[in-house]
Amino acid sequence: MATRLKEVDVVIIGLGWTGGILAKELTDAGMKVVAIERGETRSTEKDYSVPNVRDELRYVQRHDLMMNTARDTLTVRNNRSEEALPMRRLGSFLPGEVVGGSGVHWSGHTWRWTDMEFKVRSLYEERYGKTFIPADMTIQDWGISYDELEPYYDKFERTAAISGKAGNIRGEILAGGNPFESPRSREYPLPPLTPILASQMFTDAARNAGYHPFPRPSANASRAYTNPDGSKFGACQYCGYCQRFGCEANAKGSPHMTVIPIAMRSPDFELRTHSWVTRVNKDSTGKKVTGVTYTNVLNGEEFEQPAAVVLMCAYAINNVHLMLLSGIGKPYDPVSQTGVVGKNYCYQTGAAATLFFEGRHFNPFMNAGGSNASIDDFNINWAFDRAPHGFVGGYVVGGGFNTVLPIGYRPVPAGTPQWGKAWKAATAKWYQTAMQISASGSVMANRNNYLDLDPTYKNAFGLPLMRMTFDYKENEHKMGRHAADFINQTAKSMNPTTMNPATARTDPWTVVPYQSTHNTGGTIMGTNPRTSALNKYLQSWDCHNLFVVGANAFPHNSAYNPTGPVGALAYWTADAIKRYVKKPGPLV
């Protein structure tokens, strides 16, 4: 029997970027907030300081900051004719499971998604006609505009210490930045990171070919910085341990060293770690939620925490899982194409080439998470005509390094023996001489890619696992081939000694190896309760005191990393909740 606790104003499930931002904003507004987090508290002082943090075995092989698959995981399959099997070891994506969430182990790439995503169906239909979009491609407009979100992007960029160069301030195109970006109100809070040889060589090659390279905007502070909340950042030391590690220098914008400690100082905020929410409870009408039921995983004790407002702020797909377990919203059915929860699950695709230059020294051990020059000519550049290539969406291409692991990074030309003396000689010879050009591509929603509850497998709490049904479709194959051709052409123009060319991902998707922790959709935002789970304020259409915050709200996935709009939408939702508590009810 669960122990019933005293009601609070707000309960937050999961304390990463979105939960941290909302905890800070809502305690600032005078609300009493309880956050419930599965993982434990980790800090830069105790956990991420040198030398302990530089442990490839602990953080990369053993996933020390990630979801524990012995307790809960997903089952996966490529299509409905297959039987889904549990993912028993993390691979393709890595949800975080500590205070700070995936915001601790990210690299920091922070983009502003534009109306090309938010108005995707309208724009493509207007330009290319309705038949250009395949019948099974369930893309839809998001119900929000870039202009609405701009002040919130700005706010998040300042909180997280983004280093970059603006390409468009209030319509004026600026040299050195991304000329295709939508107008921003002002410059980034910090100048770009110091370029490295690989990013400079890619910049030169792209510029010579007529493209528009720029330094990738990233939450790696290029110099010491104090954010508007007073959180202090050290300057990035280019230590090479970014992705999958906490930052030893407090230079990577992360919730555990910004919004969360500020919320913790408020007497109105309480954090409960090692606590696993198993259900969001509804009242008898089913139109409101009453709070959450959770288990203390250290001793198995169960609690009910009543709250006036519930915020799901867990990792995107875990939010979807909790919606399905709680029976909120109608589950999506791919056959009848009815229901909304689990719909439009998306991922990302990509292609990469490795270039070898005998005699060059790239010093791959020395870089920041965002040591990368990028081009957007095939992404948010609307002048890039998709008609001849027949795909919707785009891809961003980058050259540089991010977290080149001392043990794991072994670039060798294709055909090198995979073990023994010859392999050892090759890895010593080529280590310093290799660089990569890679593309990250969008994945459009498809009626057959979705999330639901698995009929067979259960987690440690006896609850059904979530089942992921996903594969890349022809649209992504076409884009991948275009990206691979472009990368190989650019790579050849740089005259490498040899290269491992890029190829499109056209084989069925698998959970190994690592690909990207950019899972989106499942409880999408939109304008119509019949086709979306949330309104534009990420408020549930079904239960008006429930908000589901994160990339779970994205109706499709773009080429960009998701954290920019995830952070912006968290601030946007915070403002909506401040209005909501004055006059509870549907905000739309």
Place this chain on the structure above:
Amino acid sequence: MGRSIVITLVCAIALVTAAAAGQDNEAAARGEKRFEECASCHSVAAGEHGVGPSLHGIIGRRAASIEDFRYSPAMRKSDITWTPETLNTFIADPQMLVPANRMAYAGLIDPAERADLIAYLQQATK
């Protein structure tokens, strides 16, 4: 006459001292801005430890001597007393002076900037 020389001398010394103090203050003010690079880990308030130990009272203190801070073995074995001179050497290249210490900082290369920072530390950590 002798008396006026004395007065003149006293005035001159006072002026020189005042000028020197003024320069120190200017350097310390510049150094305070430099300290922003240190502030995400270090505080100058007594007993306030972050990723690094509090710097309160650092001048004249032996390295690794605050009881409630967990120092690296390298720092504990370093046998250094912090003076403007040893701080100058350390901040220029922390791994050179104390190999395998835990400070996540590559070093401040510019000697003038180090002088400013140390001028600030001398004032702010008293």
